[in-house]
Amino acid sequence: MAGLKVEIVRADALDEGAWAEWRAILADTPALNSPYFRPTFTQIAGAISPEAAVAVFTRDGRTVGFFPHQRRGGAIQPLAAPMNDYHGVIARDGEAPTLEEVATLLGGSRLNVTAWVGDTPAGEPRRTVQVELGADGYDGWYAERRQTFGKFFKDKERARRSMEAELGPLRVERGLHDPRLLDWLIGLKRDQYKRTARHDIFGCGWTVELLHELLKSEGPGGFGASMAGLWAGDRLTALEYSLHAGDQYHFWFPGYEPSLARCSPGILLSMDTMRLAAELGYRTFDFGFEGEHYKKYFCNGAHTVREAMIVKPGIGQAFSQAAVKALDLAGEGRGERLRASVRRRWAAIEACEVTHADRLKGAVQAAGAALAKVRAPQRASA
Known part of the structure; x- marks a missing residue:
């Protein structure tokens, strides 16, 4: 991460030079050949999604990448989550910050991604x-x-x-x-x-x-x-x-x-x-x-692609483990099996809902659905 810096700006604050560099990166990088990486998607979503911004990464004064994202409290997510089917840093091959570097530079309590395009050892692989x-x-x-x-x-x-x-x-x-x-x-x-x-x-x-x-x-x-x-x-x-x-x-x-x-x-x-x-x-x-x-x-x-949650050490990690243990108690050891399902449900709730009350309401409903899923095999075998 030596020499890597970040500036956080609104999408409408990027000038035409930045958008031209963005388009040039896309032309040089086949892995980013998806509509979700196009400037127009970021421009439109950046004007609508609450707390939207673009991270502009530079090294030695030269722009090396862009990451459109949104914040929900202390959590950071790709822009337009949970509806963004591909995301990552818009950067040329070999120049992109890692997922871990992005999480560190952007701060926040955690960075949650479901379809990260780019090399990272974090999280789990998923196929599209x-x-x-x-x-x-x-x-x-x-x-x-x-x-x-x-x-x-x-x-x-x-x-x-x-x-x-x-x-x-x-x-x-x-x-x-x-x-x-x-x-x-x-x-x-x-x-x-x-x-x-x-x-x-x-x-x-x-x-x-x-x-x-x-x-x-x-x-x-x-x-x-x-x-x-x-x-x-x-x-x-x-x-x-x-x-x-x-x-x-x-x-x-x-x-x-x-x-x-x-x-x-x-x-x-x-x-x-x-x-x-x-x-x-x-x-x-x-x-x-x-x-x-x-x-x-x-x-x-x-x-x-990669699904991962980079959690800042401390309360966030402790809460994650406590949630899994609670599911273990409710589901008789099935907590680890439900981890991915529960994480995806929570990621969608957190991305959609912009108030604490609405997130809490969604979390309660998701917990009920998860527990019903756990208990269904028990009822079927009874």
Whole structure:
């Protein structure tokens, strides 16, 4: 960390020289080829997320990197968390401060990251998965996937025919920017969070504003946000909100009518969106973290990111261990197994909620959900 200095500024305080250097770094650094690293994303999110700022790192008077972030009390998080699917220091290879150096220079009680791009021994690795189109484009990808996973894709073809027979001809549109459609999608997501006992990331308000503002955006290099929708007859069955820049297309927030789950409208929409977007030159379709079963049938590429929490020695570390011990007592030794799940729930709550009271309310609800998850196997085996 010798000679490394940091200045914390608002995004709107960066001059055009800084933004030009930012763009030059992106052009030289393939690992940062994601819409989340584009200046326009930081400019918009930096104006909306509470306590947002950019850390400007210098060495010997020369700018070597930028880190967009936000503060929640003593905690530091990537800008727009928990909705930021990739984050890290915007710096050229070999010049980026380490995660530990970032935490030290920024101060705070802890730095929490869920998808850190860059070398660090801290935390745990997680995989994100992508569809990478080859020279034959979408048709070549689909032919290879159908041959490799015939049963899965034949089932989706049957689902398409079934939905069309039941509800009418299917129609897909992409490049949608209607705010009323976005409100419909957000309503679906909030219902989903309630059903699954997850924290409602849209209840805080600023996250809704962020999606609406990004939907209006148009930045250099094709940066933007848009939605794609699947209609059956006159009925809207699924929507997906995505970010895109260059040849990268990042699927972000999908939603579909739960009553039509048997027809897989969300999966059909993703396939048709890729087909239409590929005609416009998009070649990488990012599905975020692996996990949902359908992604293994779709994705032929992967990246490794890091999930970590760098805690300042003292009370923060003691509290973390005490929380795990409390879960151990409630869950009969399952505290370590639940650590990652609880940490992610808390990270989302802390990032969304800007008042202590709202964070406390969210934490109580998350603890209840975690304990219910612990006890479910006990009830099933009783």
